[in-house]
Amino acid sequence: MDFEEAADALYAVPAADFIAKRNELAKQLKADGDQLGSTRLKALRKPTVAAWVANLVSRELPDDLDDLLALGEEFREATTDLDGDRLRELTPKRHQLLDKLAKAATGLSTDAGQKVSPDVAQKLRETLDAALVDPAAGDAVREGRLSSALRHVGFGVVDENGEPSNVTPISDERREAARARRKPAPAEPAADTHRAAEERAQAEREAAARAEAKQAFETAVEAAQAAEAHVEDLDQQLDDARDALSTAQQLVHQLGAQLDEARRAARDAQKESREARKRYNRL
Template identity: 80%
Template sequence: MDFEEAADALYAAPAADFIARRNELAKRLKADGDPDGSTRLKALRKPTVAAWIANLVSRKVPDELDDLLALGDEFREATADLDGERLRDLTPRRHQLLDKLSKEAAQLAGEEGQKLSADVGQKLRETLDAALVDPAAGDAVREGRLSSALRHVGFGVVDENGEPSNVTPLTDERRQAARDRRKAKQAESDSAQEQHESAQREQAEQEEREAAERAKARQAFEDAVAAAQTAEAKVEDLDTQLDRAREALSEAQALVHRVGAELDEARRAARDAQKESREARKRYNRL
């Protein structure tokens, strides 16, 4: 274990165990052949309640804290560009993130058995805001080794006593790691946004295709209904014609029957008349 690992472990310990844990880790460093690290560790101060909760936030919800620090970068860029409109847009996000982190911090502290008083809550919020405003304060908060809450007062960052903050400066390597972490998160966020926009475009295109297919299917349905109605009308017309033809056929058959009967009667009458004519001729010839 080196000094950095020991310091991380120390500030991750419950506040009530800080002194005992510090002594234990200092002895371990010394036993491991690092007396300078042991001395440096013994000099680390016990965190106040607000500082301890800020360290807890750094360990438990690092992604949300990175969002806050990334927003601070945006604020500084907008300020450097004198972009008032962008600053106005960023301000509501600042308050929303601070509210969210403060609420999560209270919940995390409660899970650790630490109540969050109004005064501590205010100091925690000021610390988070200082992290957003000041890059050095942001790095210190993200590192999770605060011994005192921070507050930005316009000319710099001070601790809970109003004294200039004496947060331990980060090494270049650890500072770069923190910045790389934020950049990676921003790249991931940008990639997620691009994927979301791409998915939205694909969804819109799919909806357009489905709408076109529905319109085509509806037109085909309407055409089929129209064709069916035309066919039904034609069937009704042919049924009517068939009924009329059947009626005409029936009348014609009746007429044929009647005419046939009359023809048979006329033929009988003609035969009778011919027979009578022959008999009359015979009678005449006998005279």
């Protein structure tokens, strides 16, 4: 199993099982010798309910999702051409497809044991609409690894917190494929040596940048894991302190009751002592 397969498997599990599955898969990648893949997997975030449902759409309804994204292409073409008639024709189709996908997704989610609240349904619809409007958002939804629902606003795509969303995570494999597509046509023989030298220099710079970025990424992940471990430790300490406090409060209550009983017994004993003294004196 490589990182891509592990990530797909991770985002396919119920959200409640995400953390346990992530730890299991990361451990497996590490055992297989893929330390970088293990580190990358540990950095993946648990999806919100709306994001989980959107990922479900990607896995279970790929044809319908493709129809939605294709409609987005038509919208962008009509917008570029300033074709008002075409835009008016496409708008009802947009709503129909969104309704169809949202309804189907709700059914699939319910069958999987995950209820969809009105708020989640609204966020799902916003995510699907963002996929239609924005090509990068469309690619992210199709990938099926969202950790947050998306929403298209005037300046781009944001997540559920309203923060700009990086919806185009690019793997090394994708970057290499894109570079291959951009590779220019063969140069004239006289320029081959110079161009090859430039390409080697560029490749070396990019390799150095990737190595630096990888190191920074691993350092950040380690820091995050250390912080998470510290939080868990503090949580445990807090739980222990609460348990100790509860025990102490119970002990205080018991000792208070025992003290009250002892005071009553002492008063009774003093009273009995006085009565006994009086009887003795009368003899």
